[in-house]
Amino acid sequence: MTDLVIRPLVAGEEHLFTSMPDPLPEVARNSYTDGIAAGGYRPDRTWVALRGDRVVARAAWVLPPGAVGRPWLEWFDLDAEPEVGAELLRAAHAALGGPTLYHAAMPPNWRCVPAAMPPMAAARLAGLVEHCERWRFTRTGTPAAVPPGRYTFRPATDRAEITTLVARIAAPQILTGTETARAVAGIDLATDPLAWLPGPPQTWRVALRDSEPIGLAAAAGDVCYPMIAYLGLTDPEALDALLADAVVVLHAAGAREVVADADADRTGVVAALERAGFRPVRARVTFTPAG
Template sequence: MTVEPNDLTMRPITGREELDLFSRLPYVLDDELADDLTAGRRLPEWMWVALRGDQLVARAAWWCPTSDDAPFLLDVFDLDDRDGDGVDAGVKLLRAAMAEVVPAGARPPEYIRMVPPDWRETPAARRVVEDRMAALEQLGAALLVERLRLEWRPGTPVPDPSGRLVFRPVGDTEEMISLMTSVLDGTLDAHSRDDLSRMSAREAAAAHYEEELARYRSPHDWWRVATLPDGEPVGFVTPARNDYNAIIGYIAVLPKHRGNGYIDDILAEGTRILAAQGVPRIRAATDVGNVPMANAFRRAGYVDFERSINMTWP
């Protein structure tokens, strides 16, 4: 426990019995916290509060995939927006918590914040976003990207196959990683570009596979490689389920085949596979700046329901 001279007490929660305390500052992920604790995606020692007496003035929490023992994302960070020194309290809380949660010498986990699509046009929402970003910036984080979060809903038409492409299951892990390596050439994705600044394309693809795709709890035989009729690969899609929703996990067209509209066929195939499972929704995301991919999702009937702010440390 850390106590500041101004009587700000900062500590992790003691367990799920303090979830009501932690949830006094509302956020869209609150309904997932209890299940995440049960599944081991969160630990009480990763869920910190800053208290002034009985008042919760800031909170922060980290998340990891099931079975991991290190935090993967900082995905809850809230301030009491009625408090005049909320940003200052948030900085102090994060500084104290990160010293305990983040392994010594490790790069701090990425920060992600879900925000309304129109957050810039709504003064109250804009203040919420910018105050939290300001606190993170004081601790060395910088904006990596803003992302669109999209959703397909049952009843939305899915185009019939055009016949231009043939779809088959992915052969094995090596084929998947090789395809992922190829599509990094000329990628518009900010996370991929960040990875490529620190590692080779092959290393980036392998890390992405191990840290995300390999963890999907849905069958890998849902994944599809798109080919021309002669068998030449054009792209791929990985329809899947994560711990919360059906998702289009990864979708891409190989560099030599970009610009031919194949992304529409590939996205339609991934959507068909998931829609056939009777799912209540399909979630997807892409960078705001990746206009071709964003437009493909919209043509396929996916609607923007949210955005995310992603910040990283050097």
Template sequence: MPASDLTVRPLVAASELDRFLELSYVLDDELADDLAAGRRRPEWMWIATRGTRVLARASWWSSPGAEGPGVLDFFDVDDTLPPEEGVEVGFELLSAAMKAIFPEGATPPEYGRFIPPSWREDAAARQVVETRFAVLERLGARQLVERLRLEWRAGTPLPETSKRLTFRPVSDREELVDLMVPVLEGTLDAHSGADLERMTPREAAEKQHDEEFAGFDSPREWWQVATLDSGEAVGFVIPARNIYNAIIAYIGVLPAHRGHGYVDDLLAEGTRILAERDVPRIRAATDLPNVPMAAAFQRAGYVNFERAVNFTWETA
């Protein structure tokens, strides 16, 4: 059936959430709270229907009070459709929604999706993922990175406390930015690498602090600098809570101290700080190519429960 017989529109109001939920995704249980808190708006939540049937949906998320959407984190197609038709339906939905939401010439925000760890080996899961990829690429997006999503679960033995480093809270924004700047040297993180293509390391560090870390409402005292007995800084770790989970937001080892396994000490300290708050789980993520960081999480008892992919559009 041609995609031209579709009705593509935003939700009229939050009361239409049930229509949006006719398709499913792992974050569905967050939608009602997100709408109530202003992290989503009906005009950012779109559906494509044929008759009474919802065939595709998309939604953008942002911080409450933001002027516009911050990330595209829902994009689903009815996967009972033949693959070619699914791509056409998804394209019709997403292209119409983007045209309505974003001014002409504006760069759309990043797309992110959680996917099964073994999606390449599972034929059905692979088709689901590749349908979405095909739509995004047709709309001019490119894959930035695939990431491992990791989780430490309550009851997992805690890694040992460091016997060779001393920890103290980060003193202020300037100290953290000063530490982040050299850590960005040789980074294996794709998002940081993309930032460094268009800004200086200090600008990239300030951006990440101000746009990400400053939004955490957990105590800043949790953010720790690791030092040697001499007081020299080795690195830092940022354990925190975002809106949904306890997280290890960032771990950085200064270039002069790499190669000594200090990442294990930093991760152990961050994990301990959060575990002492009786959290049911601690979430973290690292890029698939960052094999050393993934190995550190595994040694600390974290399991890879999911993956994530991120697509971006070229800056206009």
């Protein structure tokens, strides 16, 4: 058998990374070439395992320009036994100053997809521990009008009102891009969303019951794509209505696709998103260094 060579790329070898066929083409992700051009990916943070001239494993750590944290493993594919992937990760970790977070992009049904298993098994062999799983949902099409009921909605008055309501919500139901906010800027989207989300306070929607605020949603149409960036409630029964209101507001502003992220194990939130017309398109399984 041809000897295995594991090493980082050098400048001009980016084609080696892209020469490996994508084992999960159904998972949408930003291209490696675009990431190199933008500066988030770099050859010295990109590692490959080669047998002869064939790439059998590839891994790319990303750190966007201006980010405050360490690079995290964003792209890891394996066309070999898990031990090969683990050997690659251990070599890269030694060169990069130790293990880092690994955000594994997988199809939502990844447990039934054989190609999804080898890199996750390799991560475990290399000492990473599965921490959480979040799903990305998207919705297209014209939404139905928000049905009348016990809840009403209005724009947030100012930043102070948003901050007050966020402090009352222990566990927001929807946080879209929370991993990126923490990795890039060190911001906890659950407790300090205004530090991450641009736009005026009036883009936030406040849910009211008997004229009292009981939750809010960031209907963020001015970020990388229209999304429900934050949604939190002190009255969980208002979830369907606030979701419907946020989608209507984004659609009225021109959005044709709306994105939302939720923890995979919050079955009530997942069910509410599906009732609102959202469908899961990607799982993001986060691994952390052991200890």
